[in-house]
Amino acid sequence: MNFLQEIFTQLEAAPDTTFLQELRDGRIVSVTGSELMELVRKAQSFLAAQRLKKGDRCALLAHNSIRWVAMDLAVMAEGLIVVPLYGRQAPEELVVMMKDCAPALICCGDTELRDGIVENWDEAPPQFVFDQIFDRPGSSAATVKLDDSDAVTIIYTSGTSGEAKGVVLNAGNISHMLGCTSARLDLLMENKNKAGQDRVFHYLPFCFAGSWIMLLTCLLRRSLLTLNTDLSRLAKDMRAAAPDYFLNVPALLERMRKAVDEQLANTGGLALTIYSHAQRAWLRKQAGYGGSIWLSVARALIFPTIRKKMIGSNLKALICGSAPLNVETQLYFMMLGIPVLQVYGLTETTAICTMDDPRHIEPGRVGPAISGIEMKLGESEEIIVRGPNIFPGYWKRPEETAKTLRDGWFHTGDQGEVNEAGN
Structure with a gap:
């Protein structure tokens, strides 16, 4: 069983457990395991309608959100390669990366992000915003078309050279890493939280590898992951989340x-x-x-x-x-x-x-x-x-x-x- 199948198993085994919540303007928007799976199925239904083939790239340009998570999981489940992009980066720089990986489509969190790409790329592939993607019935069941050797993501990094390069990671890489991170967190949480979920706060963009690994680890562990969506409220949201631990720079x-x-x-x-x-x-x-x-x-x-x-x-x-x-x-x-x-x-x-x-x-x-x-x-x-x-x-x-x-x-x-x- 690969990492994605294991995550889906955890979501389906805890349908009424809250896995993710966003803090927006002091309000809490949350999803349970069953609700997140329904969003994944909707995104899979959308992707299936695009008639993409295994290995096609799908650019994901959006800020952290519950729908970002559902889109990410759906793209991988369809056997496609997700290319996560930083929503605060200059559109012309994002276009350079997308021209390099040649995505079959671009999924954007909102029209502002989409328009920034269109204005800088006359021959851009089809673009869709989340409101279009998730405004449809879901497929009957979430499926996983994924082998360990299959590439699941291309993450662009400048490294020490300053030139962005696409780092390919496959399902086997992710499966191994999630086993390691979860085992180390087991040591941290041993005898400290037997009564409930790990509470985790998160503010770092999912398009960065370490941040993404933390997200997947939390889903695998049935943790409650609270997402900050406004850095100006970081201190308030941190206290409101009352986390057991969280990733920092x-x-x-x-x-x-x-x-x-x-x-x-x-x-x-x-x-x-x-x-x-x-x-x-x-x-x-x-x-x-x-x-x-x-x-x-x-x-x-x-x-x-x-x-x-x-x-x-906590x-x-x-x-x-x-x-x-x-x-x-x-x-x-x-x-x-x-x-x-x-x-x-x-x-x-x-x-x-x-x-x-x-x-x-x-x-x-x-x-x-x-x-x-x-x-x-x-x-x-x-x-x-x-x-x-x-x-x-x-x-x-x-x-x-x-x-x-x-x-x-x-x-x-x-x-x-x-x-x-x-x-």
Whole structure:
């Protein structure tokens, strides 16, 4: 059973369970397992009417939403290749990517996104907006026309060259990765949420590999995934979602840390005194000088309030990737009682090569290799990787593929180091 069949099985086995919810202008729009499957069937019915053939590309240009998820699942289920595109990127840049992969059709979240493409591409393939796609009866049953070797997505990434290349990922890549991510989250949530679903908050665009893998992992785990649809409401939505964990980039964690410092500086008084002394005591403890009464007081009186006001009272951990995280920032959140699990990977590695083990976090490092893959250092300490997570190649770029995939190893272009613990 491939990953898509497993996701459909989970949705059908929990028809009344809420899997996804959008926060829009303070309102909550949600779908259960059965409702999401109905949307998938509607999208499949639309795609079947277009008489596309297996392997045709379908561009998906939309902001995060429940219908984005349904469209994504339907495209893959029909044996087509989904090409997710970033809705905030300049239309002329998106057109370059689409000309490269030659989609049979373009599915847009709204008319504004569609018009941006049409204005920059006279010979664009047929375009449809979500209102057209989902305004139809669904097919009788969701089917999956997918083998492990079949390409399921082309994700465009500039990497270090600056030129966008289409990274092809197949069903086998995704199936392996979802097994790894779910197993690591099992360790995080062990004995912490037996009574219900994982609660996950999400704000990163699904068109990025790591964000997409988190989405699919949540569906597979029957998690409740809450989608932020307005970045200006990010802090409010984060607290409203009260997540157990969520995926981040370092820049957001830096902003969160700065906001706490500024708020306490403005408040002043005893809270600031305890907080400042506790921070210094924490740094001394990391240097091996033992604890302090200030830390104990802050953990009892200050840090729980910070955690609740910042993110909510349920948080078990933050997950962080996409760029190096300042070790001081990681230690800061650990001081507050919030572990930060680091992830390292590239789109070409199905987003992930390493993930922190929640039981053994080593600040400043990105954890051990995920299950089933090999990593080592090559010439000039370059990180090279092989395993079932490695992409089959770049779309129509055999020379570029040959440069990075050599003797079964993917050459990341990143330098690294590894310690005795494998981190």
